[in-house]
Amino acid sequence: MRLTEYFLPTLISDPKEHETISHKLMQKAGLIDMTSSGIYSFLPIGLLVLRKVENILKEEMDRIGAIELLMPTLTPSSLWKETGRWTEYGDDMFRVKDRKGTEFSLAPTHEEIICDIVRGRVTSYKKLPLAFYQIQTKFRDEPRPRAGIIRGREFLMKDAYSFHATEESAETTYKRFFEAYRRIFDRCGFSYIIVEAEAGLIGGSFSHEFIAISDSGEDTVFVCPKCGYSANSERCEVGVRQIEDPNDGELKEVYTPGLITVKEVSGFLKLNPEQLIKTLIYKQDSEFVAAIILGTDELSEKKLKKVLGCKELKLAKKEVIAEVTGAPAGFSGPIGLPLKMIADNSIKGRKNLVVGGNKIDTHILGVSCGRDFEPGFFADIKIAKNDDPCPRCEGRLEAKRGIELGHTFKLGTKYSQAMNLVFLDETGREHFIIMGCYGIGVSRIVATIIEQNCDDRGIIWPPALSPFDTILININPEDFAMRSLSDEIYSILETEGIKVLYDDRIESPGKKFADADLIGIPWQIIVGKKATKENIELCERKTKNKEFIRLDELTGRIK
RNA sequence: CGGGGUGUAGCGCAGUCUGGUUAGCGCGCAGCGUUCGGGACGCUGAGGUCGGAGGUUCGAAUCCUCUCACCCCGACCA
16 A cells, blocks of 8 residues: 555644543554544544454454354334333433334344344254354443543444353353453453453353453452452452451540541541441341441442342441431441441451441440451451452452453343243253353454553554554655665565555655654565665564565565 | 533644734645655745634623533443
């Protein structure tokens, strides 16, 4: 491709208002153009990269026997009403009406659609298992689009859905997808981790997130560098912390007028916030419980819900707290509390604590767990923090930011029950089809690659994803000798199937080098005054190392 | 939805507080010439309803009211 005949709108100055490195570079290098918040056009070289990612996805999906199809973007509300998601999705769903007033959704995902396709057509165990995949645009009216195409309102996604007669089959397919995802992320050259997203279903864990490590990420994940344990922040287990307290103290009430937060109380009492404990009152289904954690921790509602084994869990309302504890919110404490109490592991054996007095403007000092109050049981109910002990070894957890690129789920029969997807087994008995689903953010992958592969000059594409194999820079296209040599190199490489971006523009050399570095094509062939067929300069974008080789060696070197 | 911020030429910005000729600057763009190994130089030129609506005023980019769009932090979220 001759650059003089192409469309590559690069920018010199940084686009304003954008913080994320990949977002800046994608705009600067002319990969994308914002049409509206969270809605982007892919410009020519951006699209080339997107297609490369798609091809990798297709190859790996095909390899495990998933079948590609394409579903509509505009989907009738009737399907969504079958599963209740017409209501559940709320404002995140884009909705439109047709001329007759019938309501449609711009599909945010496609479980309902694929189920409708399979329903009635796959009714025998003989036709199972089946796995489909789609690569298409999805729509979510995100409350806050951010970081360019990392969180857009319109984005390209690869989703896959599998259908099974048995749990074993679902598990086998799940593992296949899991391995396919590993290959995909390896081929893209990501530094990524896989975290358990939902532990403890029967037969093991069946939901995983594939997260690329990046400071621009939205999720916090924890990794143990010693044993490799990893999990997202809400679910990450925490090992036992060793906190040594002085001896038991004497109970003492203190007057703490209007001091509610841990910061306020510890500041007022001039105590380490680790001496404070928080007592949170929750409504569990129809009864109330107290969750007790360290003042410096945050409660993980997911963990609490799991240990309580309840369906609904909500922080109690202010009036209720006053009623059950005898004091306004902020002064709850475990002593004499007539509720079921669950304490975090880190409370066990602690002495000399500060707790709420269950009395307005009052806290109690010198409290020992076991002596002054006895929780119903101890469990790990806090959100992990950086440097917490690893639950599996004696290492320390490291908090990292990450971008969620893929998520695999075992869905079970949630959708097949709602939409009546049934099949007959060998004995003629009817069962619901068991499902799995497996998503990857395709456009998000492009941004993430840039996050992980760039320097102060611009993007550095991994060869497998670069929009072109090489860029050919003619320093001075008005010079006859340089032009003939460049033209010859260009036509030879093209003939040999190498994708060349040929910078034949009449521009200053500096501009050409800067653009080449910005758009990040892995190899730069530079034709200057001294170049001959025997002496062609080849520069590697990543290292900026230069070598001089013969024309007939070029193809082999680049491929 | 809460908090903070920005809208002036294709891009990046100044001017707004303290209203007053014809709204500026850099880059980019067009023409001519000189250059040609790290965003070159000279000359000439094109390009703006100052986000939008309403108001105050003799006079509004500037003051007031409303509104729209976008960005960042948080809440929310596959």
